[in-house]
Amino acid sequence: MDHLDELENKSIYIIREAFHDFKDMALLWSIGKDSTTLLWLCMKAFFGKLPFPAVHIDTTFKFPEMYEFRDKYAKEFNLNLIVGKNEEALKKGVNYQDTDTFECTHLLKTEALKQTIAKHKFKALLVGIRRDEHGIRAKERYFSPRNKDFKWNYKDQPAELWDQYKSKAEEDVHLRVHPLLHWTEQDIWEYTKRENIPVNKLYFAKDGKRFRSLGCMPITKPIKSEADTIDKVIEEIKNTKEAERAGRLQDKEQANTMEKLRSLGYM
Amino acid sequence: MIKEYLKFVIVGHVDHGKSSLIGRLLFDTKSIPQEKIDEVKTVCEALGKDFEFSYLMDYLTEEREKNITIDTTQTFFKTKQRDYVIIDAPGHKEFLKNMITGSSLAEAAILIVDADEGIKEQTKRHAYLLNLLNLKQIIVVINKMDLVDYQEKRFKEVEQEVITHLNKLNLKPNYIIPISAKNGDNIATKDNNLNWFQGPTVLDALDSFTNQFQEENLPLRLPVQDIYEDMVVGRIESGKIEKNQEITILPSNVSNKVLSIKKWREELDLASYGHSIGLKLDDIQVKRGQIICDKDNLPQVVNNFKATIFWMSSNEIKVNEIVSLKIVTQEQDVVIKKIHKLMDSSTLEEIDGDVIKETYIAEVEFKSDKPLVIENYNKIPEMGRFVLIQNEDIVAGGIIV
Incomplete structure (x- = not known):
């Protein structure tokens, strides 16, 4: 069993545990490379037929290439796709130009997710976050409860050992399940290559630039790069000194922004 | 490897x-x-x-x-x-x-x-x-x-x-x-x-350190994780499994046979420990928590067993109180019948009493109404370690030695 096999089998085990424990669940599919890898692992876990919906939280400010990718593969994988939007905020005209990044991210992503969970009564969500993305995500559990206000009680997280996880949720609590927690960015790309998982073209360099992490258009910046193939992307990541989410403006602005966003329910 | x-x-x-x-x-x-x-x-x-x-x-x-x-x-x-x-x-x-x-x-x-x-x-x-x-x-x-x-x-x-x-x-x-x-x-x-x-x-x-791999040649142990239509799924905790292999399912002690091994689109002739797979069996009367075993090398099936536990919750537990035990995919209500030894995990000094508290180590005897399939922790660690659950939270870990 090689390294990628080990990552894959552990993730599949976690996905199956989650589905056993929480039938009312969904995959949170942001259309990026991580959640697409997670979708692939779900396809493996359930032999090609996802027994739960894929949820896309749509701020309406994503790249056109992301919507294209979503619609193409939702069809190809035969997904039950749920698109969740904060219609009320969008009607009021909330956008990244007139609203500050923190507030806009909170309203269009976190609040939209809250509404979607409430509407469909999901008890668990599969989310493709990884420990190496951000120091605060490194503190996560595989099965991480959120209370009805969506708060992450990071001061008192459940114990996890020997592949035993929190398997029941109290009323008004939902579980965030993180099957990719132990993967690195490089692992994702190496696995994507091995498995031939579809990749959004925004990740490959064009005119000396590429996106290393995808989000909302106004707050996601490309990096300088000549990596226009998957092999070159892997090589670039091996040698970079830059952080993966350096192009994601919502993480920064002020010290500990990510912690504040996450404690309010951000992914 | x-x-x-x-x-x-x-x-x-x-x-x-x-x-x-x-x-x-x-x-x-x-x-x-x-x-x-x-x-x-x-x-x-x-x-x-x-x-x-x-x-x-x-x-x-x-x-x-x-x-x-x-x-x-x-x-x-x-x-x-x-x-x-x-x-x-x-x-x-x-x-x-x-x-x-x-x-x-x-x-x-x-x-x-x-x-x-x-x-x-x-x-x-x-x-x-x-x-x-x-x-x-x-x-x-x-x-x-x-x-x-x-x-x-x-x-x-x-x-x-x-x-x-x-x-x-x-x-x-x-x-x-x-x-x-x-x-x-x-x-x-x-x-x-x-x-x-x-x-x-x-x-x-x-x-200078080496990666820790499981010992080779351990007997097959595959806890059933779930059933998807006619497919039994789970992760092989030890040993390997082959197509056409005769197996024994515990604790019911029923013989069965592997018809095919699957991993999404792949069909496998053999799979070894660590792999999360799907199986088609001859007899589909199988449920989560049962253990698929090498028929010539079976684990213990017990109602009473000794273990060392370490308590990591601010909740306490007393002798004869019901607690839920999870070992691989088996989940069972058990009680601690007897505390043989209670210790402070820092000073290692013995403590009198029948209440196990946070940071205590206890050598105890468990009793379960229904049988559990276990191994000695030193033989197959994956089958010899467990957690205890109270009010939906993991409150203790334990090993069977």
Whole structure:
């Protein structure tokens, strides 16, 4: 069993545990490379037929290439796709130009997710976050409860050992399940290559630039790069000194922004 | 069979320098993006402090303000030899469950001891838990040598203190190394301040460790995780399974046969431990919690068994109280019939009474109404370790020896 096999089998085990424990669940599919890898692992876990919906939280400010990718593969994988939007905020005209990044991210992503969970009564969500993305995500559990206000009680997280996880949720609590927690960015790309998982073209360099992490258009910046193939992307990541989410403006602005966003329910 | 990462945990008493050592390891191996260093600089300046290595790991506001690690965290770095995952574990007694959560994933451990203070309450407790978690590759670092003027004499005293205590636990460290995380002595490079020390640096010591693989030739144990239509799914915890193999399903003790082995689009003739697979069986009367076994080498099926448990919740438990036990995919209500021995996990002193409390270790006898399929922890660890659950939360871990 090689390294990628080990990552894959552990993730599949976690996905199956989650589905056993929480039938009312969904995959949170942001259309990026991580959640697409997670979708692939779900396809493996359930032999090609996802027994739960894929949820896309749509701020309406994503790249056109992301919507294209979503619609193409939702069809190809035969997904039950749920698109969740904060219609009320969008009607009021909330956008990244007139609203500050923190507030806009909170309203269009976190609040939209809250509404979607409430509407469909999901008890668990599969989310493709990884420990190496951000120091605060490194503190996560595989099965991480959120209370009805969506708060992450990071001061008192459940114990996890020997592949035993929190398997029941109290009323008004939902579980965030993180099957990719132990993967690195490089692992994702190496696995994507091995498995031939579809990749959004925004990740490959064009005119000396590429996106290393995808989000909302106004707050996601490309990096300088000549990596226009998957092999070159892997090589670039091996040698970079830059952080993966350096192009994601919502993480920064002020010290500990990510912690504040996450404690309010951000992914 | 090459695995590219070695996972190791850093444990020890509060304030002995765990997070600083990690910060130093990352810094010296050039594993931190400039952006992270800048972020920490900004935060330190905002708080009016000098650059804190520990902030590279301690990300929560409260951790930074109080200079403590609350929760376990993980980070990655590389040496010329291979990649590492470092698990940082908190040193406070109140965060013991976080320490265990982190340590349970490790293949090696660094136990850190302050050269000035010597071994303390959590040093001893963590040492005991490393032993219980079956961690056999251990480096003890005597940190803050700069505070004791890099004296060899002081190092020898603390070294002796450490050896004496670890001997009581039958724990033999592979290395005991004097360091200063703050100044970078003996972490990545040898330094003049400690030139009397002949042993390796911390990185050299880590590079000498090996990945922990399961023993070869163990019998097949495949706990049933779920059933998808006519497909039995689960992960092979030990041994291997082949197409057409005759198997025995416990505890019902029914014979069955493997018709096919699947992994999404692939059809396999054979699968070995660690793989999450799907099976088509001759008889589909199978349910979660049953164990698919090698028919010629069966595990124990028991209603009563002895185990050592460590309690990590502020809730307590009394003899004869019902608690839920989970071992692989088996889940069963059990009661503790008898406590043979109750101990403080730091002092190892025996405690009288029939109430098991946070941080206690207990040798107990369990009774279950329904049979459980188990193994000795030393034979097949995956089948010999379990957790206890109260009010939906994991409150204790245990091993069957």
